[in-house]
Amino acid sequence: MSEPTSGAPLSTGRDRAPGPDREVRRIGDRVFRGLSTGSGIAILVVLALVAAFLVWQGIPALTAPLDQLQYRQPFAEYVLPFAFGTVWAAFLALLMGVPVAIGVALFISHYAPRRLATGLGYVIDLLAAVPSVVFGLWGIGVLAPMMQPVYRWLEENLGWFPLFAGPASGTGRTILTAAIVLAVMILPIVTALSREVFLQTPRLHEEAALALGATRWEMIRMAVLPFSRPGIISAAMLGLGRALGETMAVAMVLSPSTVISFVLNSSTNPNTIAANIALSFPESYNLGVNQLIATGLVLFVITLAVNMIARWIVSRRKAFSGAN
Amino acid sequence: MKISRLGATAAVITALSLGLSACAANETAAPQGGGADSGLTGTLSGVGASSMASAQETWTTEFQTEHTGVTVNYSPDGSGAGREAFAGGGADFAGSDRALKPEEAAADALGNSRCAPGAAAIDLPVYISPIAVIFNVEGVTELNLDAATIAQIFSGKITKWNDPRIAAQNEGAKLPDLNITAVHRADDSGTTENFTEYLNALAPQDWPHEPDGIWPIQGGEAAPQTSGVVDAVSNGTGTIGYADASRAGDLGVARIKVGDSYVAYSPEAAAAVVDASPLDTSGGRSEHDLAVRLDRKASGEVYPIVLISYAIACEKYQDPKTAELVKAYLGYIASTEGQAAAHEKAGAAPLSAELSGKVADAVAAIS
Numbered sequence: 055m056s057e058p059t060s061g062a063p064l065s066t067g068r069d070r071a072p073g074p075d076r077e078v079r080r081i082g083d084r085v086f087r088g089l090s091t092g093s094g095i096a097i098l099v100v101l102a103l104v105a106a107f108l109v110w111q112g113i114p115a116l117t118a119p120l121d122q123l124q125y126r127q128p129f130a131e132y133v134l135p136f137a138f139g140t141v142w143a144a145f146l147a148l149l150m151g152v153p154v155a156i157g158v159a160l161f162i163s164h165y166a167p168r169r170l171a172t173g174l175g176y177v178i179d180l181l182a183a184v185p186s187v188v189f190g191l192w193g194i195g196v197l198a199p200m201m202q203p204v205y206r207w208l209e210e211n212l213g214w215f216p217l218f219a220g221p222a223s224g225t226g227r228t229i230l231t232a233a234i235v236l237a238v239m240i241l242p243i244v245t246a247l248s249r250e251v252f253l254q255t256p257r258l259h260e261e262a263a264l265a266l267g268a269t270r271w272e273m274i275r276m277a278v279l280p281f282s283r284p285g286i287i288s289a290a291m292l293g294l295g296r297a298l299g300e301t302m303a304v305a306m307v308l309s310p311s312t313v314i315s316f317v318l319n320s321s322t323n324p325n326t327i328a329a330n331i332a333l334s335f336p337e338s339y340n341l342g343v344n345q346l347i348a349t350g351l352v353l354f355v356i357t358l359a360v361n362m363i364a365r366w367i368v369s370r371r372k373a374f375s376g377a378n
Numbered sequence: 379m380k381i382s383r384l385g386a387t388a389a390v391i392t393a394l395s396l397g398l399s400a401c402a403a404n405e406t407a408a409p410q411g412g413g414a415d416s417g418l419t420g421t422l423s424g425v426g427a428s429s430m431a432s433a434q435e436t437w438t439t440e441f442q443t444e445h446t447g448v449t450v451n452y453s454p455d456g457s458g459a460g461r462e463a464f465a466g467g468g469a470d471f472a473g474s475d476r477a478l479k480p481e482e483a484a485a486d487a488l489g490n491s492r493c494a495p496g497a498a499a500i501d502l503p504v505y506i507s508p509i510a511v512i513f514n515v516e517g518v519t520e521l522n523l524d525a526a527t528i529a530q531i532f533s534g535k536i537t538k539w540n541d542p543r544i545a546a547q548n549e550g551a552k553l554p555d556l557n558i559t560a561v562h563r564a565d566d567s568g569t570t571e572n573f574t575e576y577l578n579a580l581a582p583q584d585w586p587h588e589p590d591g592i593w594p595i596q597g598g599e600a601a602p603q604t605s606g607v608v609d610a611v612s613n614g615t616g617t618i619g620y621a622d623a624s625r626a627g628d629l630g631v632a633r634i635k636v637g638d639s640y641v642a643y644s645p646e647a648a649a650a651v652v653d654a655s656p657l658d659t660s661g662g663r664s665e666h667d668l669a670v671r672l673d674r675k676a677s678g679e680v681y682p683i684v685l686i687s688y689a690i691a692c693e694k695y696q697d698p699k700t701a702e703l704v705k706a707y708l709g710y711i712a713s714t715e716g717q718a719a720a721h722e723k724a725g726a727a728p729l730s731a732e733l734s735g736k737v738a739d740a741v742a743a744i745s
Contacts, residue, residue: 133566194606221537225599225614306606307598310564321559322597333602336428336456336593338564356408 061164070227112348115341122222124342125334133349138314139324140353143233143304144297146318151237152290152376155244160178162245163252164274175249180243190306193235194227201234202226205319220320227309229323235303238303240293252278291364298357301328327353419447422703426452426460428603429622430505430687431566433724437711440719441448450707455567461616464499464690467491471708472690475549475568475591477501477669480662491698498664500744504711505687505720506727508648509573510623511632514537514611520692522547524635525580527538532560532577533585539616540545540733545669547635554616560620561610564600566591572672573620580673580682597616626727637677645679645727653730654657654680664693666740668733684727694745705744712737 116129125132158178162171202225210221259277268276271302279286310333317323327332331346338346415732421642424434431454438450455463457474467490476547481487483499493499511528513521523531527543530536538541540553563570568591575589587594601610604621611617611629623631623643635639642646654676658669674682677685689708695701717728729737 202490202615221557223555223599224616225561225610225615226609227599227601232649265444305564305602309561309601311597311600312594321599325564333565337458339458339462 058221075292075359078302082132093101100266104151107316108347108354109264110163111344112351113344115344115348118341118344122341123345124338124340125345129345132345133327133352135314136327136330136349137352137356139229139310140326140328140356142158142299142324143229143236143308143326144294146230146233147157147236147240147297148290148294151232151293152244152286154237155289155293156248156286158241158245159248159252160247160274160278164270174372175246176247178242181238186239186300186303187306188206189235189239190303193303197234198226200226201228205230208319217316217318220315220317222319223321225309225321227307228319228321230318231306231324232304232308233309236297236300239300239303240296243296244289246294247286247289248282251282251289252263254285257283287364287367291361292352292358294364297355298360300326301332305329307334337361387459389552393400396500396604402642416446416579418706420449420699420702420703422448422450422471422700422707423469424450424452424471424473424689425463425469426461427453427457427475427533427568427687427691428454428562429475429507430454430724430726431687432624433720433726434504436719436723437707437716441707441710442636442717444710445706448703448706456566458566458664459720461690465491469527470691470704473505474501474690475685475690476571477667478668478690482617483664483667484662487633488692491692492696494694494696497692498667499690499696500667500693500740501669501727502712503652503668503670503686503733503739504647504689504708504737506652506729507602507683507685507687507725508623508643508645508685508727509569509576509620509685510626510643511618511620511634511683512608512629513618514614514629515554515556515616517552519630520548520551521630521632522635522640523632523725525577526584528632528634529577529581531558532562532598534560544597547640547744551724559599559614559617561599561601561607561614562593563607564593564602565609567603567687567689569604569620569622573683574687575672576674576683613622621685622725634681634683636682637717641679643681645721647679648684648727649730649733651676651680651682651684652686654678666743668736668740689745691741692745693743700743702745705741708744709738709741712741 067182073364076203099175117125120128158174160172166174199363202223205228207224208218209220253322255278260273263273263277304326308323308325308329309321310329312325315322315323327349331350334342334346396480431452434452434454438452442448452473457476460469460472460474461478463469465482465488470492478499478501483501485493485496485498488497488499511523523544524547526615527547530543537558539556539558545551545553570593571589571591574585574587574594577585578587578589593600599610599617601607602620604625607619607621608625608627608629612617612627631643633642634674651674652670652674655670655673656670663669669688670686672684672686676682689711691704691708695704712729712734714728714731714734717726717734720726722730
């Protein structure tokens, strides 16, 4: 029956231990803590195992003399065009996909009537369920023939611009077409995540902006986008991860060569690492397999580097980010 | 509430049972033993070329129907994978788009394989496939091309369909002023190897590259696998490519110049060029090894762009049971019934009677 004296601080249940240094813990707490720690460790272990496999299987290709290799090139020379192609295709896909995804997410979260918003959300998520092979078939059957006249027009009218210079592809299977397919594939991921982040914007900020006389677009620009920027970057990085690693769709849609080329509308395009592995693996043997796995290691490193950069950007604005 | 909960459970159970019963229905019924059941039992495994994948499917089905106790598994992982698996002991026989080199077929390279020690490997031609030069140009249904022109098209020296070099061979054809898009295989392929071998043999000044499974020229349109090439040619405009003839569908197929006349592809013409070619007798091959050195310059009614797929087997196996199964299976494949079945279902060119007989003799010597 003691009342807190005027000088004693108000203490919460956790600070005040019932005995010397003993926290109240029940079995359930311990089990759950163990499970979550275990899951965290398991993920790290799996990642470490994958990295170890890539390194262990890739090293023989890096250290063997040239004449024993199946693909007779020094490794850096072999993998450079593929690394370039991977990054270039993913960059184009992000360039096209992220603005559209943000637009869709903004529409769902701030502009659309409630019922349309939920319906649209379901439809976008459905896009994520389409297998990548189906995207590949759609790419070669529908998109490429559709883009082919566009490439011809670009070559005829804008051929002076280096990106559109090449002899226009007769089938439309260029890196730009592949990037469009990739953009469609990353759309659901980026849209879903961005939508969640936009919905997290504090209502107070939005109402304050509107109260000051902002239009809806100005409110979004002032209150929603700055708040959501780390979340958007996070979403874009997840989309980038998918674009970097996409195999079947690119293998089917792209007409590959082993060159480094920026031209968007010709038949001669750089291949991506994942698509190259898919194409070469069936006929590879001995050290050729190791070489392909070593290129997989390069892709792993690229993805890791890009993700680390993204995380660093996000962490700089940690205070602002509601998504954390 | 209770009714909707019950309804939900009932719906899930119905969906599951419908789905799972569909799975059960897909299992092929055990073949009702047709033909003499010779009492052969066991499993035979083969790995190799994807070019004869559909032929192998036909053959395994027919063989298993006739010999109900035998299971034959052919895994079309690729010629390289097949030769590796055979030499490493992972398969009883291999399918390959090129014959083993003499040093690969020698007994000392086969230490890990399923061959008896000291036994060499033999190559048996079992699948002849004409490689068609397919094209898709509006308004053009027939095209006559000779080796030099084809080489120039595929190496990019001829860029337009109405080029005089093409028009000269095609009187009366309305060739449009359209860019040529030449499609080649993006992956390492026996089809590419045979096609480039043809070009190198007949047009060395326009095609100086060594025959290889990987396309030697940088650039140009590339598509994965036969289906990719056929799709690319069908969906594009002004496209030309090379692919297994059985998959050409209704695309236009070019006639190839042999001697002074133009020959369209046909199974007989493809088999004729194999007959006109000598066996490869370069040092060290076993006497039953039937590796063929294709003479692509042979004259007559021959279609020179062909792909020969070989079945690679041991002359003597460690396990006599395996030898028996291999003999029976390869013997069936090379027989007239087997070749006719492959021709009907997979579009292959049947081996001529003479070659079929030689293969049968070689198979009979397997022990």
